[in-house]
Amino acid sequence: MKYLNAFACALMMLTTAACSNPVQKAPEPAPWAYGAMASVANPHATAAAMAMLEQGGHAVDAAIAAHAVLGLVEPQSSGIGGGAFMVVHEHESGSLLFHDGRETAPAGATVDMFMRDGETMGFLSAWQSGTAVGVPGAIKLYEDTHRKYGKLPWAELFQPAIDLANEGFEVSPRMAAFLPRIAAVSRLDENPGAKEYFYPGGKPLLAGTLLKNPEYGATLKAVAEQGSRAFYTGQLAEAMAAAAQMEPAPGTLSTADIEAYTTVERDVACAPFRTFTICGASPPSSAAAPIMMMAIYDQLVGPSASHEDKVAAFVDAQRLAYADRDHYIADPDFVSVPLDGLLNAAYLTERAGQRFAPDEPAVQGDPSSYIGSGSASVFGNDSTDEIAGTSHLSIVDGDGNAVSMTATVEAPFGSSRWVGGFLLNNQMTDFARAYQPDTPPQANAIAPGKRPRSSMSPIVIFDEAGRLKMVTGSPGGNSIPAYVFKSMVAVLDWGMTPETAVAYPNIIARGDKVRVEIAMEEGKALANALKARGYNVEEREGENSGLHLILVEDGELKGAADPRREGTVGVLSTAP
Known part of the structure; x- marks a missing residue:
């Protein structure tokens, strides 16, 4: 696997659509003089990241330490029982690489495993089933990226999480607020281990409760001492397989599936936006969608566009790109994803010209003319839902290396199945669950060993000289591309600060409905303006974004954490 050089990518994008391998070396980078920064979803996890950065650790070291803590203090969002995408930028070489730690389907998975008597299982039933559990990828992602980039000793990265698990931490208001609600729709308060941990004495944990998890501490201690084999083989692997094979709807996950897991190094997806180059994780990630949105948006706004005009273009760029994402994006090791065509500048111009009327249904385009040879595959319709149980972190270290990492267990608290002090994912519900044998299969159809499509969209942006400009990403299920798009366009076109950009009302336009966050007055005004233009607007009091953004500007790092989370x-x- 060759590295992608971001500056070379920018040059190449002037004439071709895709960014796969470098075509030339970027200019020698100037010495990094901006210090270090971490924007993470919980104060304990931020502290763990900063502890690594203060010792001169690589951004990857800090990301691993932070995420190990997130799995403890924010188990509703992500953890070592799930998977993650990590995009890593190396300042000195200019390289950029996507590390795919997405979960994989067991060998026994079938295309119709969520079908019952010709009907698709309801999401709640599928979510809590053993069938929903895929092979976790986070620990292997830790190990593989640390081997490539790490500066600090492996075991040291886990000490903050181990200490916190053994000494205890205060339950956050966000975790506590989830517990009464989640008990009504899940088995979290019934499954062995989970019910005792989250509902001691049959009551949900309260905010401020000192919570210890020595079982999690022991799991991490084993990983710290033995590496990933402590997780993917032996007693822990056996316990994970057994938990997935429990009722209801037992899955087929086996110890052989777990032991066989590998991460994948992939090239990133890139496209220009004015003088910037936007790069993100390639499929099975959906980062191509917000990248497409930026390019289409740029085609739809004129130099004299009002802010209301720009918001309408923001909506329509989403509708166009989401329709393509839903149809074409999937695991590229199993289907032919026409990524070159989707990111081709000529196709994006053509796509912008197909702008839907506000009351017109959103349908995919055809990038066949822009993929070099052949045609884009014809897939079945897919409207897979991804529930918002995810976390994101953005980190820049003292040498200018950067990590954009999004991690998940899928729905809140994953499958509610407890092993070794953590929860297993329900990631298989991110596949297209509906199966109709008489229609073309969806690109995101289930297959053994396949990775489900993910909305996770970690992004890194560079300026015209190939220098790091911005690191961003968000949780939020299917809304992630819209949230990430907002963070980019608000900073790069609307002139907002990072704090203002992440706090700006969320607008999500997937399909024919436009959801607008109206918890603030500005959101209400935006909803009314879009209604006046004929859009089918759904007003929402809150949106589940969790943007974490770092901007390089005016000789310093400027960061923001989404106020909707913790x-x-x-x-x-200065550098350590």
Whole structure:
């Protein structure tokens, strides 16, 4: 696997659509003089990241330490029982690489495993089933990226999480608020291990309760001492397989599936936006969608566009790109994803010209003319839902290396199945669950060993000279591409600060409905303006974004954490 050089990618994008391998070396980078920063979804996790950065650790070291803590203090969102995408930028070489730690389907998975008597299982039933559990990828992602980039000792990365698990931490308001609601729709308060941990004495944990998890501490201690084999083989692997094979709807996950897991190094997806180059994780990630949105948006706004015009273009760019994402994006190791065509500048111009009327249904385009040879595959319709149980972190270290990492267990608290102090994912519900044998299969149809399509969209942006400009990403299920798009366009076109950009009302336009966050007055005004233009607007009091953004500007790092969650920003003004 060759590295992608971001500056070379920018040059190549002037004439071709895809960014796969570098065509030339970027200019020698200037010495990094901006310090270090971490924007993470929980203060304990931010502190763990900063502890690594203060010791001169690589951004990957900090990301691993932070995510190990997130799995403890924010189990509703992500953890070691799930998977993650990590995009890593190396300042000195200019390289950029996507590390795919997405879960994989067991060998026994079948295309119709969520069908019952010709009907698709309801999401709640599928979510809590053993069938929903895929092979976790997070620990292997830790190990593989640390081997490539890490500067600090492997075992040291887990100490903050181990200490916190053994000494205890205060339950956050966000976790506590989830527990009464989730008990009504899940088995979290019934499954062995989970019910005792989250509902001691039959009552949900309250905010401020000191919570210890020595079982999690022991799991991480084993990983710290033995590496990933402590997780993917032996007693822990046996326990994971047994948990997935429990009723209801037992799955087929086996110890052989778990032991066989590997991460994948992939090239990133890139496209230009004015003088910037936007790069993100390639499929099975959906980062191509917000990248497409930026390019289409740029075609739809004129130099004299009002902010209301720009918001309408923001909506229509989403509708166009989401329709393509839903149809074409899937695991590229199993289907032919026409990524070159989707990111081709000529196709994006053509796509912008197909702008839907506000009351017109959103349908996919055809990038066949822009993929070099052949045609884009014809897939079945897919409207897979991804529930918002995810976390994101953005980190820049003292040498200018950057990580954009999004991690998940899929729905809140994953499958509710408890092993070794953590929860297993329900990631298989991210596949297209509906199966109709008489129609073309969806690109995201289930297959053994396949990785389900993900909305996770970690992004890294570079300026015209190939220098790091911005690191961003968000949780939020199917809304992630819209949230990430907002963070980019608000900073790069609307002139907002990182704090203002992440706090701006969320607008999500997947399909024929436009959801607008109206918890603030500005959101109400936006909803009314879009209604006046004929859009089918659904007003929402809140949206589940969790943007974490770092911007390089005016000789310093500027960071923001989404006020809708519990994230914080840590900063080192000078390198350690």
